[in-house]
Amino acid sequence: MxxxxxxxxxxxxxxxxxxxxxxxxxxxxxxxxxxxxxxxxxxxxxxxxWNPSRSKLGAAIMKGLKRNPIVPSAKVLYLGVASGTTCSHVSDIIGDLGHVWGVDFAPRPIRDLIDQVAKYRKNLTPILSDARQPQGYSFQVPKVETIFADVAQPDQADIVVKNARLFLKKGGYAMLSIKSRSIDVGKEPAEIYKGQIKILEAGGFRVEEVVELDPYELDHALALASLV
Ligand SMILES: C[S@@+](CC[C@H](N)C(=O)[O-])C[C@H]1O[C@@H](n2cnc3c(N)ncnc32)[C@H](O)[C@@H]1O
Missing domain, CATH: 3.30.200.20 (Phosphorylase Kinase; domain 1)
Structure with missing residues (x-):
């Protein structure tokens, strides 16, 4: 059939x-x-x-994410792009009228992203840089509607807030993938998610949804927050 x-x-x-x-x-x-x-x-x-076990955005959609601000024509800043597994789907969704800037500080995956993905997609700009120092790429990235973050670092919510100050339009969205084990292995994931939400709120965001990603990714969640 x-x-x-x-x-x-x-x-x-x-x-x-x-x-x-x-x-x-x-x-x-x-x-x-x-x-x-x-x-x-x-x-x-x-x-x-799109394999949801290889992509936290894919997993969140499968788990019923109510609003996905990554839509056709959107401009997206993607932190922790790696070699582009998820970002390639973001590039598909936003299409030729959208653009995604993908930041990663690891040279090897960025090289693969350039050679195997960005070369064939005009709407994707790879950036080799540390997301903790967004001034380093401020000359390259304009204001965007969405920041997607998947850096798997203990200070990832702070990284999002820092980037939002420079690049996020008012009313824009942050999507933060939270890997609880990379923040504190000893704490319950639910507690970790609350802590990350507090940091986003203190940074001017309103958290709209938190989607747990199991069984695609254990002890992970995706938070969607808007800049108020
Ligand atoms: C979980 S992987 C990302 C997977 C990718 N988002 C995907 O779904 O295809 C995390 C990535 O974040 C990058 N990373 C971690 N800390 C970073 C930082 N401070 N600045 C930029 N990239 C960082 C790592 O090099 C790694 O490639």
Whole structure:
């Protein structure tokens, strides 16, 4: 039986294959894979399956994230882009009219991001830099509507607040992936999430949703907050 597709939210799809609903985005670089994901052609459009166990944004969508501010035409600052597994789906969603600036301080994944992903996508700019020092890339990044952060550092909420001061439009959103074990292995994840939320609130955000990511990622959550 052939596959069918249904739009979930703008730019995010479910491919229905053998009775299974598989998360997907429309491939902005047809024919190219980023992390050995499957490509599926439906009505002459190519979709890339999005593995929620490899992507916290994908996991949050599967777990019922109510609002995804990453939509077609959006401008996004992505902190902790690595080699672009999730960012490639962000690039698919925002499309040619959007742009994503991807920051990481590790040279190797940034090199892979440049050679294997950004080369084929005009809407993605890789930046080799420390997200704790956003002044270092302030000449390259304009004001954005969304900051997505997945740096897995104990001070990640502070990093988001610092970046928001320079780059986030008023009313814009921060999406913060929280890995509780990288903050404090001894504490309950729920307590860690509360602590991170407090830091966002003190930095001028209103937290709108916190989605736990199990079973895709254990002891992880994704917080969505708006700048008030
Ligand atoms: C969990 S991985 C990111 C995975 C990626 N977001 C994805 O879903 O495809 C965390 C990344 O954050 C980067 N990172 C950690 N601290 C950072 C910092 N201070 N500045 C920039 N990048 C940082 C690491 O080098 C690593 O590539």
């Amino acid at each position: 052939g596959s069918t597709v249904a739009e979930h939210t703008p730019g995010v799809y479910f491919v229905i294959q053998n009775g299974q609903k598989l998360l997907a985005t429309r491939n902005l670089a047809p024919g190219r894979r980023v992390y050995r994901e499957d490509l599926v052609n439906i009505n002459e459009v190519e979709y890339r399956l």
